[in-house]
Amino acid sequence: MDAVAPLPCQRHLFEVPDEISYLDAAAWSPFPLSVRAAGEAGLLVKSRPWAHPREAVQAQAERARAAAARLIGATADDVAIVGSVSHAMATVAANLAVAPGGRVLRVADEFPSLCYAFDRLARASGLIVEEVPRPEDGDWTASLLAAIGRPGAPPLTIATLTPSHWTDGGLIDLDRLAPAVHAAGAALVIDATQAAGAVPVDVGRWRPDFLAFPTYKWALGPYALAFLYAAPHRQDGAAIEENIGNRPPATGARRYDRGELNDPVLLPMAATGLELLLSFDVSAVADRLRRLTDLLADGLVGLGLSALAADLRAPNILGLRAPGGLSPGLVDRLRQDGVYVSERSGALRLSPHVWADERDVERCVAALRRAL
Numbered sequence: 001m002d003a004v005a006p007l008p009c010q011r012h013l014f015e016v017p018d019e020i021s022y023l024d025a026a027a028w029s030p031f032p033l034s035v036r037a038a039g040e041a042g043l044l045v046k047s048r049p050w051a052h053p054r055e056a057v058q059a060q061a062e063r064a065r066a067a068a069a070r071l072i073g074a075t076a077d078d079v080a081i082v083g084s085v086s087h088a089m090a091t092v093a094a095n096l097a098v099a100p101g102g103r104v105l106r107v108a109d110e111f112p113s114l115c116y117a118f119d120r121l122a123r124a125s126g127l128i129v130e131e132v133p134r135p136e137d138g139d140w141t142a143s144l145l146a147a148i149g150r151p152g153a154p155p156l157t158i159a160t161l162t163p164s165h166w167t168d169g170g171l172i173d174l175d176r177l178a179p180a181v182h183a184a185g186a187a188l189v190i191d192a193t194q195a196a197g198a199v200p201v202d203v204g205r206w207r208p209d210f211l212a213f214p215t216y217k218w219a220l221g222p223y224a225l226a227f228l229y230a231a232p233h234r235q236d237g238a239a240i241e242e243n244i245g246n247r248p249p250a251t252g253a254r255r256y257d258r259g260e261l262n263d264p265v266l267l268p269m270a271a272t273g274l275e276l277l278l279s280f281d282v283s284a285v286a287d288r289l290r291r292l293t294d295l296l297a298d299g300l301v302g303l304g305l306s307a308l309a310a311d312l313r314a315p316n317i318l319g320l321r322a323p324g325g326l327s328p329g330l331v332d333r334l335r336q337d338g339v340y341v342s343e344r345s346g347a348l349r350l351s352p353h354v355w356a357d358e359r360d361v362e363r364c365v366a367a368l369r370r371a372l
């Protein structure tokens with residue numbers, strides 16, 4: 001395979017000040033200037049509707065849908081526009097017909113938006129929910145493969161998986177897991193929130209039944225907008241909020257579109273963020289983020305923090321743990337030094353995106369040395 005050309009830092013496209021190291025894309029990302037401009041233009045449309053043709057907003061929905069589809073290797077007809085990942089997952093759970101007695105499989109400490117709808121489905125349909133515990137050796141993929149194939153276990157009905165653990169970037173290798181889920185005859189539901197826009201996501205490779213991601217993190221867009229890919233054989237269901245846009249004659253994944261779809265603010269913002277990402281090669285984004293998270297991991301050696309080995313973590317998120325837990329107030333102390341990160345489930349989560357560079361790594365390492 002040809003090596004991808006390195007992606008330079010894209011800070012000039014954002015308004016992140018020089019003295020701020022914003023390493024919290026896994027929580028929410030700043031808008032690129034172009035996305036902000038698209039939102040401001042959208043506000044004007046709704047302020048003066050007489051001056052703007054309403055049909056133009058429908059075109060923005062299709063523009064956003066097409067860009068989201070390209071980002072995940074899908075066609076636009078297979079992508080619905082929804083309001084959040086939890087909205088997507090409620091739709092998925094409402095449209096999976098399951099026989100009782102099987103298992104829903106997921107990792108422990110999974111993000112709630114990927115749990116509640118399936119907990120409800122399991123209760124209503126007589127399924128067992130199995131949570132694979134956090135592996136001591138950090139190898140989620142091996143633990144999940146073992147759980148999928150465990151002799152004597154109830155049949156696997158649904159696997160709800162993500163490409164990495166949202167708390168610390170622990171790799172969940174879907175290239176290896178997706179074939180095992182398919183071989184077990186189970187439905188594969190993927191939450192690509194912490195991947196789409198940062199690392200390659202390809203529905204052709206993983207063949208999920210459903211896959212969802214929002215725009216407000218790695219996809220550089222607004223809140224209140226997410227996309228739901230539905231495989232062609234999963235498009236005959238119904239939305240949880242039936243409305244004039246998603247009833248017949250709507251076909252394909254548009255059957256799951258949200259109500260009040262034609263928002264002149266959110267749609268052009270989402271499309272602009274997605275198109276910006278598409279103008280890069282997402283593999284080059286992943287390579288860049290891998291280099292930055294590796295540099296962070298190297299720079300922090302000797303501070304009493306541990307990270308997963310490079311081959312057991314995603315390129316875009318570095319989780320750091322301390323033996324007795326993180327020092328209280330650490331996130332606030334770093335913030336006072338201009339370094340923005342999060343703590344999730346006991347891990348200090350560092351998540352740079354395309355605006356970050358080596359200076360941010362140096363500032364973060366220096367701030368952590370001071371703080372600890």
Ligand SMILES: Cc1ncc(COP(=O)(O)O)c(C=O)c1O
Nearest residue numbers: 084085086111113166191193214
């Ligand atoms: C793995 C994962 N899924 C989903 C979400 C967002 O879910 P929702 O769109 O339902 O708020 C997050 C947010 O942090 C997340 O980390």
